[in-house]
Amino acid sequence: MVVGSTPAGREGVRADLEQVFRTTYPRVVGVAARVLGSRAEAEDVAQEVFLAFGRSSVPAGQAVGWLSVAAAHTALNQVRSRRRRAAREQVAGDLDAVCPDVADTVVTRDERRRVRAALARLPRRQAVALLLRHSGLSYAEVAAALDLSPGSVGTTVRRAESALREELNRHASSD
Amino acid sequence: MRHPTDGTLRRLLDEPAGVADADREHVARCPVCLSGLAAARQDAAITGAALDVRPDVDVEAGWQRLHRTVGSTAHRRAPAAARAPRWRAALRSPVVAAVAVLALLAGASAAAAGNWLQIFHTERIAPVTLPQADLVALPDLSAYGEVKMTERANVREVADAAEAERVSGLTLPRVAQLPRGVRGEPTFQVGDRTSAEFTFSVDKARQTAEAAGKPLPEPPAGLDGSQFRLSAGPGVAAVWSAGREVPNLIVARMAAPTVYSSGVEFATARDYLLSLPGLPENVASQLRHYTGDGATLPLPVNARYLTAATADVHGSPATVLTSRDGVLAGVVWVQGGTVTAVAGPLSADEVLSVARGLRWNR
Numbered sequence: 001m002v003v004g005s006t007p008a009g010r011e012g013v014r015a016d017l018e019q020v021f022r023t024t025y026p027r028v029v030g031v032a033a034r035v036l037g038s039r040a041e042a043e044d045v046a047q048e049v050f051l052a053f054g055r056s057s058v059p060a061g062q063a064v065g066w067l068s069v070a071a072a073h074t075a076l077n078q079v080r081s082r083r084r085r086a087a088r089e090q091v092a093g094d095l096d097a098v099c100p101d102v103a104d105t106v107v108t109r110d111e112r113r114r115v116r117a118a119l120a121r122l123p124r125r126q127a128v129a130l131l132l133r134h135s136g137l138s139y140a141e142v143a144a145a146l147d148l149s150p151g152s153v154g155t156t157v158r159r160a161e162s163a164l165r166e167e168l169n170r171h172a173s174s175d
Numbered sequence: 176m177r178h179p180t181d182g183t184l185r186r187l188l189d190e191p192a193g194v195a196d197a198d199r200e201h202v203a204r205c206p207v208c209l210s211g212l213a214a215a216r217q218d219a220a221i222t223g224a225a226l227d228v229r230p231d232v233d234v235e236a237g238w239q240r241l242h243r244t245v246g247s248t249a250h251r252r253a254p255a256a257a258r259a260p261r262w263r264a265a266l267r268s269p270v271v272a273a274v275a276v277l278a279l280l281a282g283a284s285a286a287a288a289g290n291w292l293q294i295f296h297t298e299r300i301a302p303v304t305l306p307q308a309d310l311v312a313l314p315d316l317s318a319y320g321e322v323k324m325t326e327r328a329n330v331r332e333v334a335d336a337a338e339a340e341r342v343s344g345l346t347l348p349r350v351a352q353l354p355r356g357v358r359g360e361p362t363f364q365v366g367d368r369t370s371a372e373f374t375f376s377v378d379k380a381r382q383t384a385e386a387a388g389k390p391l392p393e394p395p396a397g398l399d400g401s402q403f404r405l406s407a408g409p410g411v412a413a414v415w416s417a418g419r420e421v422p423n424l425i426v427a428r429m430a431a432p433t434v435y436s437s438g439v440e441f442a443t444a445r446d447y448l449l450s451l452p453g454l455p456e457n458v459a460s461q462l463r464h465y466t467g468d469g470a471t472l473p474l475p476v477n478a479r480y481l482t483a484a485t486a487d488v489h490g491s492p493a494t495v496l497t498s499r500d501g502v503l504a505g506v507v508w509v510q511g512g513t514v515t516a517v518a519g520p521l522s523a524d525e526v527l528s529v530a531r532g533l534r535w536n537r
Contacts, residue, residue: 013245021241026232039230043237044334050241115225134226139190150193155182161218168225 013054020063021050028067031135035075035119037112045074065145068137072128079120118167126160133157178205184212188219244332318383319448320376328366328408336413339363343411345428345513348533353415354525357423361413368430370406375399380451389452398447402437415519424519424529431514484523488515488530497523506530 028049033042049070058066119127125146132142133153142157143150179198187194187202202208333339336347342365377391377399384391410429416422449459484495486506493508504526505518517530 017245018238018242021238022234025234025237029230029232029237030228033228033230034226037228039232042230043232044338046237047241047244047334051244054241054245111225118225130222131226133189134223139186139193152182154184154186155180158181158185158215158218161185161215161222164225165218165221168221 014056016060017050017054020053020060020067024064024067025050027064027135028071031068031071031131032075034131034134035072035079035116037116041078042071042075045071045078049074062144065132065137065141068132068135069128069145072131073124076120076124076127079116114168118164121167122160122163126156126163129153129156130160130164178208178211181211181215184208185215185219187212188216240334244334317379319373319380319451321372321374321379323372323374324370325372325404326368326370326406328369328410330364330366330410333363333365336363339365339411339413343409343428345409345411345430346535347411347413347428348426348515348535350413350424350426350529351532351534352528354424354519354521354529357415357417357519359415359417361415361424361426364412364414366408366410366429368406368408370404373403373405375401375403384452387452391452392447392450395447404435404437405432406435407432422519424521425517426529426533427516427518429514429516431509431512486527488527493527493530495523495527 025046029039029042029046031042032045032049033039036042036045049067052070053063053067056066119131122130129142129146129148132145133139137145139150139153142148142153146153146156148156179194179202183194183198184202187199191199202212333342340347347363375398377394380394381391408429410427412425412427414422415424480499481496482499484497486493486495488506488508489510491508491510493506495504495506497504501522502520503518504521504523505516506523506526507514507516508530509515515530515533517526517533519526521529
């Protein structure tokens, strides 16, 4: 694995942006989509995150972890920002009617809402570890991205899964 | 042997090779751990199902979108080395400098010693029509002290109206009806708050006065070294350009300019600055007219190119500027601490019609 930052190009954007984008974009969108349940919103998050990455000097070898963590935080922040959610859901609701989102076929919108809310209630580190692991990052990659010891990744993920199940059960029974 | 941790059991599900042989062997023979493993498997399955979102992603389209954004922001942001001189040049240009000086001068006398106090907050804009000669003769702030940019606008394009509103914190109105010839969807731009700090220097003011062949009037006590902070923004704009260099229509909003003082008696500073040699009398007299309430931002209008008129937009007094060649028009007004402007290669009637037809609920 090559670890080294890429100097910014003439436009102030790192030279390896396109290469990193093409290899990691689906994964980064996937991380955000697991939180937001909407491809369109997840792509917005990914754009934001890649733009920040393009101006950063994050070593290339840490790109996947950095981008995934940034996408998870940005998406979770959006969920917590209730005002924006309300506004966007209104718009997304209109759009979904025209262009059905892939996510719609997997989980119903109500279930998505419950998952979103449950994720947002988890301790942030647990939620991010969970998202990274379920987005296909290895234990070693999650450990490096979150500055955890590899041994504690399993513990964090296990606690997060248990907490998520409880959150989902609690809200399923209260609905 | 002690039971492996829950974390080890969890990893056994995903990466058994990452678990020590002794732990694996223990779990295989231990009913307690097997039970724990089953619980972990169940929770992992529930979570996996809840997070099973696999969007069909178009990488090429995504890259093109990012590429456009990078290009448009790089165009405005970079290179950093070119940006600073442009700002300094802007501050030196007569019109911008005049706005800064006017904002600086237009203070109320509320400033007191101590912390930064807001001494000016734009509630209205009034055109101050000045002949070209006076505008050119108008000294910029650096003639009176040090000007330091502390926050830069960083104007950039964003994906959509919602993002523009989120970033800027400002509501962007909808245009009810586009003027004839303006078509398509707008692009959205945002800019952060811009701030500058001005430190008054008696030495610099004296140099400016001497350059004008006049002695410097005796400065009031405490003015030398006193500081003012000017800020404006954040801002947001919807731009209809149809791919052309010059937009067909711009609807923009910006948090109105404010001025803070580090503690000088502002009326004293204002009167003194207006008495300085180098400030054309025509300018000084118009400024005196507007500097009483600390809420009216005089907008310098170059009489050679523009004419100014007043109008009413939703009950707020507005300034309508029209280029003398009749090609460009704009209208600007202040409401609730926010400056709103509509401008384009349109007639005054057209920009007013757009301004009055703005809808504030998306």
